[in-house]
Amino acid sequence: MFTGIIEEIGEVLSLQPTRGGGARLRIGCHIVLEGTKVGDSIAVDGVCLTVTDLAPESFTVELQPVTLRRSALGTLRPGDGVNLERALAVGGRFGGHYVQGHVDAVGRVVTLYRDGPALVVRVAAPPEVMRYVVERGFIAVDGASLTVQRRWPGEFEVSLVSYTQAHITLPRKKPGAPVNLEVDIVAKYVEQFLRAGTASGLSTEILERAGITTDEVGGSL
Template identity: 45%
Template structure:
């Protein structure tokens, strides 16, 4: 489980294709000094990956064919900047919102415009996921917990504050860029449960 509060940024070193997917090597020296735990979960641009190898400069994680097909990680190239978050420990503060690292789909950047010291971001959300996006609700975008300012049809709007711009990769987004999105966990469970409750006397 994650929170959507980015702890560090990394950089893609290489992505090597394999028969069942790919292996991703990430440079993350800021984290490396604290050591790695083989098998730990790390959210990479919002995708929960398992650490399979650690070094003094970074770590490696394997990408399944399913992950490549359903997330924007398939577009990663060497030099690409990444948002990183380690799994939440019991007792730690939940400052963002509950994020599983199980990406629901890929959205497309429409606009990123200056708004004082911050930015205004507009994303084209896949039609099937818009029902889970609510004004003032939460949406995880490339691993970052954001509050939805407005939702108009399939377009979601966000205000990005200066701290988020400096701590994440969102300030570097460009039109047509793909981003991973994960809808609010509670919304998914409500959809599953409500028909059952509504059918009861």
């Protein structure tokens, strides 16, 4: 599991196709190599991947065909920056939100604009993502835990403070660039419990008494 707090921006050194439709990705970095060994998990732009090889200033991961289909990793080129985060250690400080490293869909950057010192980024997302997106809620964009500032049908905005701007890749993106999106897993669990009806012992009335509306878990179910 991850927290969405990016530790380092790595550099893509190579992306080579492998037999069977997969690929081998090598990334140059420093911070995330500390304490890392072969077999450990590192989130690369929000995708949980297993380290298959280590070098003094880089690591290698293997990309399955399904990973290439469900994420934007296949569009990477040598020299591109990628967000990196090691898996959360037991007892480690939890600073973001629950991020699994399982990408739900690929979105697209619509526009970037300034709001004082903040950088606001608008992202287009498919319906299967937008149903879980709520204002002031969490979403992982290329693995970075961000707060939704506003939402519309098919789009949402996030606002990046100065520190975040310097430590993730999103400010480098151009309109039209793909981004990996992962919604808050809590919303998915709540939706499944509601769909199970009385068998789960959970209902919209119970949620509303707890202060949670159906709008917050993907609309009317």
